[in-house]
Amino acid sequence: AGQGLLGRVFDWFTYFTLWSNILVAIVMLMLFARPNRDSFWFRVFRLDSVLMIVVTGIIYNVVLAGAAKLQGLEVVSNLFDHILTPLVSVLVWLFVGPRGWISWRTIGAALILPIVWLLFALVRGAFIGAYPYGFLDVATLGYGTVATNVLGVVVFAIVLSLILWGIDWVIHRVGQRTSAA
Numbered sequence: 044a045g046q047g048l049l050g051r052v053f054d055w056f057t058y059f060t061l062w063s064n065i066l067v068a069i070v071m072l073m074l075f076a077r078p079n080r081d082s083f084w085f086r087v088f089r090l091d092s093v094l095m096i097v098v099t100g101i102i103y104n105v106v107l108a109g110a111a112k113l114q115g116l117e118v119v120s121n122l123f124d125h126i127l128t129p130l131v132s133v134l135v136w137l138f139v140g141p142r143g144w145i146s147w148r149t150i151g152a153a154l155i156l157p158i159v160w161l162l163f164a165l166v167r168g169a170f171i172g173a174y175p176y177g178f179l180d181v182a183t184l185g186y187g188t189v190a191t192n193v194l195g196v197v198v199f200a201i202v203l204s205l206i207l208w209g210i211d212w213v214i215h216r217v218g219q220r221t222s223a224a
Contacts, residue, residue: 057175063095100129
């Protein structure tokens with residue numbers, strides 16, 4: 044981990060949890076301010092916000108939570124970062140949308156931000172010898188294992204994107220039929 048205030052700030056920004064929670068906050072605020080907002084990149088960031096926060100919630104609760112040793116306010120922040128925000132984000136997306144925004148192109152573009160995070164975490168880790176998550180620890184696991192772990196998460200994210208697309212398509216179709224009736 045880094046030394047001093049600047050090092051701690053950079054440490055904090057290596058966590059995918061932080062990136063996903065910040066993105067959710069930004070996208071939700073933008074939708075609240077202008078609900079009809081629409082552009083290709085906004086669609087990408089909307090998908091990213093749902094995808095990244097769901098990955099955060101699932102990976103934390105399935106893979107990382109068992110090793111977490113939370114103290115004090117970490118218990119509260121963990122509840123929000125890894126449980127409530129993912130759940131509320133999915134519920135808002137399910138009930139409010141927007142609909143019809145997911146495509147192969149948005150899925151592909153939605154992988155850019157997580158890949159930027161990954162490169163940042165791995166390059167920084169190579170320089171300081173510390174990684175935000177054990178499954179990325181190249182020094183301990185080696186590049187082959189870390190590459191396999193990352194590939195697994197990427198495949199999971201793509202499958203999750205396809206599931207979200209399918210759910211979105213069904214909700215969109217049902218909504219069109221209901222409004223037509």
